[in-house]
Amino acid sequence: MALVGNLKDIKLANLVQLNCMEHNTAKLTIEYNGKYGFVYFEGGQVVHAEFDPFIGEEAFFRLLRLYTGNFKVESGIRAPAKTISASWNNLLLEGLHQLDDQDQKSGVNFKNLFERLFTIKGVKRIAVVDTEGHVKAKSHPEIPDTWPIAALVTYEAERIGQSMHLKSPQFVSVNMGNQSWIIMPQKKGDFLLLEVGKKTRLDLIMPLIKKAVG
Amino acid sequence: MPQTILKEIQNIDSVEMVAICSFKGEIGFKVGELLPEADLKAIAIHLVRAFAALKVVGKPPIHMEIYWQNHFLHARFADGFVIITICNTLEVMSLLRITLNVALANLLQNKTFLKWLKKHSADALKQLRRGSFDEHEINLISQFT
DSSP, X not given: OOXXXXXXXXXXXXHHHHHHHTTOOEEEEEEETTEEEEEEEETTEEEEEEETTEETHHHHHHHHTOSOOEEEEEETXXXXXXXXXXXXXXXXXXXXXXXXXXXXHTSSOOHHHHHHHHTSTTEXXXXXXXXXXXXXXXXXTTSOSBOHHHHHHHHHHHHHHHHTTOOSOSEEEEEOSSEEEEEEEOGGGOEEEEEEETTOOHHHHHHHHHHXXX | OHHXXXXXXXXXXXXXXXXXXXXXXXXXXXXXXXXXXXXXXXXXXXXXXXXXXXXXXXXXXXXXXXXXXXXEEEEEEETTEEEEEEXXXXXXXXXXXXXXXXXXXXXXXXXXXXXXXXHHOOOGGGGGTSSOOOHHHHHHHHTTO
């Protein structure tokens, strides 16, 4: 029987560790935002990975960056090719090292914050954007590096507050039919932008978000 | 009368003001005196700019809500106009959204309203090109237009 779940609940690094320590031969499929990624284990080693358009170690490292996505582990399926020769523990260490580097480049470690926010049902994607629209950290690689629209919407909300003689808003919500944005101004002028599902109820989700942000 | 429809929204607990503004920023109808007309007009223009920016990237919003400590602004966008509601408690949010949907349907059948809308209709995108902008707005708008 296949093991199924979501990366929100169990991290990919833990799944890899589990399969390697158990000396499994298996195929791990990850479905994320309509894209599929695969990791193959043989005799407890990671031997192949694919994540469109990447293959081998690069695909594995890209998959490690995912915070969310449905996964399935099917035992006994062999890899169609061997593109990874590094031992599983070295591979995992290198991948986690790259993740740390990425966080350090962005100046702040948002990894823990993203992980806390992704435990909230309805949260799909997260970005930290500065007032100029530059994305300082993002949960998903396809989020653009600049997001001037998000910065402008936040700025217009602040200007509205000024017209009402109020300080910066606590948060802004924008409903676009099939998705919603929740924008929360942070310290130093940055703001947190969360993309949530259309059925997400703000009154239920906001206390959880506030708690996660701290 | 549009005012009667707006009164129904104002009857919701804690609603302080309701106004209908065109995408030009003109105030068509309003109930409540919370803000001077100049401030309300400025608010409408900022809302329409946010709407237009999102429309440019293919994400036109249905509504936008802004929350402060003790105030809350709801903007319901429709074709050519926006209904702005200001109240001071979040508890009425669900009721407000439902009431606004009904109000919107009633407005679109109201002759006085439709006559006003026809006279003041404008493309929201014009608010990204015309009017007074500060340097920061110009910089952000120039990145996607």
